[in-house]
Amino acid sequence: MSDKRMTEAQVVAQLQDGMTLGIGGWGSRRKPMSLVRAIAASDLKDLTIVSYGGPDVGLLCKTGKIKRLIFAFVSLDSIALEPHFRAARQAGEIEITELDEGMFLQGLRAAGWGMPFLPTRAGLGSSVMTPELKTLICPYTGQEVVAVPALKLDAALIHMHRADIRGNAQYLNDDPYFDDLFAMAADRTYLSTERIGLDDTCSHRYLINRMMVTGVVEAPGGAWFTDCSPDYPRDEALQRRYAATAKDPDAWRAFAAEFLGAST
Amino acid sequence: MSITRGDYCVIACAEAFRGDGEIMASPMAPVPKLGVGLALRTFEPDLVCTDGVAHLVDVQGKREGWMPYAKVFENLWWGKRHVMMGASQIDQHGNQNISALGPAHKPKVQLRGVRGAPGNTIHHTTSYWVGHHSPRVFVPLVDRISGVGPCNGAHEIRVVVTNLGVFDLCGPKQTMRLQSLHPGATVDQVQERTGFTVFIPDQIGTTRAPTAAELEIIEKLDPEARIRGAIKA
Numbered sequence: 001m002s003d004k005r006m007t008e009a010q011v012v013a014q015l016q017d018g019m020t021l022g023i024g025g026w027g028s029r030r031k032p033m034s035l036v037r038a039i040a041a042s043d044l045k046d047l048t049i050v051s052y053g054g055p056d057v058g059l060l061c062k063t064g065k066i067k068r069l070i071f072a073f074v075s076l077d078s079i080a081l082e083p084h085f086r087a088a089r090q091a092g093e094i095e096i097t098e099l100d101e102g103m104f105l106q107g108l109r110a111a112g113w114g115m116p117f118l119p120t121r122a123g124l125g126s127s128v129m130t131p132e133l134k135t136l137i138c139p140y141t142g143q144e145v146v147a148v149p150a151l152k153l154d155a156a157l158i159h160m161h162r163a164d165i166r167g168n169a170q171y172l173n174d175d176p177y178f179d180d181l182f183a184m185a186a187d188r189t190y191l192s193t194e195r196i197g198l199d200d201t202c203s204h205r206y207l208i209n210r211m212m213v214t215g216v217v218e219a220p221g222g223a224w225f226t227d228c229s230p231d232y233p234r235d236e237a238l239q240r241r242y243a244a245t246a247k248d249p250d251a252w253r254a255f256a257a258e259f260l261g262a263s264t
Numbered sequence: 265m266s267i268t269r270g271d272y273c274v275i276a277c278a279e280a281f282r283g284d285g286e287i288m289a290s291p292m293a294p295v296p297k298l299g300v301g302l303a304l305r306t307f308e309p310d311l312v313c314t315d316g317v318a319h320l321v322d323v324q325g326k327r328e329g330w331m332p333y334a335k336v337f338e339n340l341w342w343g344k345r346h347v348m349m350g351a352s353q354i355d356q357h358g359n360q361n362i363s364a365l366g367p368a369h370k371p372k373v374q375l376r377g378v379r380g381a382p383g384n385t386i387h388h389t390t391s392y393w394v395g396h397h398s399p400r401v402f403v404p405l406v407d408r409i410s411g412v413g414p415c416n417g418a419h420e421i422r423v424v425v426t427n428l429g430v431f432d433l434c435g436p437k438q439t440m441r442l443q444s445l446h447p448g449a450t451v452d453q454v455q456e457r458t459g460f461t462v463f464i465p466d467q468i469g470t471t472r473a474p475t476a477a478e479l480e481i482i483e484k485l486d487p488e489a490r491i492r493g494a495i496k497a
Contacts, residue, residue, distance in 0.1 A: 081374075086374040103382075123382045126385075
């Protein structure tokens with residue numbers, strides 16, 4: 001029986017420059033922030049990040065890790081606009097592929113299902129239709145649809161409330177988000193968890209099974225200041241402090257020293 | 265009791281949902297939420313509403329279903345939804361922008377991203393709420409198209425409600441048309457605060473006043489007019 005426990009540093013050691021990484025959660029909710037912090041503090045570079053974005057994206061923008069971002073939005077929820085992401089975009093520092101939220105979902109599904117693309121009508125007529133995105137004509141009805149390319153991931157990072165050492169894992173909040181789809185879209189999935197030990201009373205919450213998982217990191221508080229209800233809500237004060245560092249280099253240095261263990 | 269501009273805005277938002285029946289109503293801002301709350305308690309009792317997190321809730325706030333994001337997408341692709349979104353920009357063709365202002369590779373102002381606006385507008389009924397009618401919002405052409413207008417394949421853009429009046433996309437070549445003015449607002453104000461020429465029909469309606477019973481409901485939903493009070497004429 002395999003024991004997949006590892007540390008954040010061991011996860012980072014298995015990642016490489018230029019990889020495409022998917023990050024689970026949604027906005028500023030149940031993000032695998034201890035893993036994101038470890039990447040932010042590492043030497044990794046030129047990453048393509050695929051995320052329903054929150055502070056994971058902002059932090060990796062601020063620390064210069066992102067070459068390309070595939071996204072539908074980046075938001076801190078209670079703070080509508082993510083200031084570090086905005087700063088990086090307005091400085092022209094990152095390349096983007098902007099997708100509708102549902103197109104993004106179809107791309108993840110395609111990757112998990114071994115399909116080169118999946119069709120959708122979402123996106124037609126809008127600015128997400130850059131030349132890299134193609135449309136098809138339905139052979140039955142003649143209707144035009146978008147062929148959303150598979151969002152294949154080299155690795156996925158997700159945070160779950162409970163897990164065992166083999167990689168079976170549960171969410172205990174009300175929304176699974178798309179963490180299972182991120183896992184199935186990825187060659188390797190690293191999951192952090194609040195606690196090792198499954199909750200037997202929640203049979204319908206087994207979102208992740210061990211076939212999906214390469215490594216398990218026990219990380220109490222691992223979602224950091226993002227929402228991880230019912231274990232803990234978003235730390236709004238800390239999130240406000242994080243957001244305020246976008247306009248104050250000294251505040252950023254203090255924040256990075258305290259939370260990233262680095263003086264970037 | 266005098267009826268304020270905010271009250272008329274709530275009525276206009278509520279009226280946007282009239283006739284919708286048993287579909288999911290998704291108001292994305294406080295004033296549209298008041299409008300949906302009023303419609304639900306009066307002429308559209310079958311509307312389906314969420315708690316803003318992952319559950320469907322009835323008029324008393326009691327849970328009646330599960331609606332995590334995965335099911336929201338399926339529901340919206342199904343078409344049984346009417347969303348009332350905000351907008352950083354709307355153009356004369358009813359295209360909306362919440363993504364970014366300026367060039368795509370290096371925007372002058374990065375906003376939150378297109379979110380679900382392209383899919384919403386192509387799959388189901390969409391309305392917009394703009395609390396401050398200004399030429400910065402109503403522009404000739406949006407910088408980026410998030411929500412698509414009728415000429416780009418929208419399912420239905422029902423109305424655009426602002427602090428001045430109610431608009432639709434039934435002008436010439438599916439452009440923006442004044443449908444009704446809130447009492448006190450004028451055609452001149454609309455033209456001054458719009459960055460393109462709004463089509464003004466021969467007959468301009470007046471946004472109806474709330475009834476006494478409706479006003480009582482609105483007061484309960486918005487005690488001391490904390491939400492409505494922020495609406496300027």
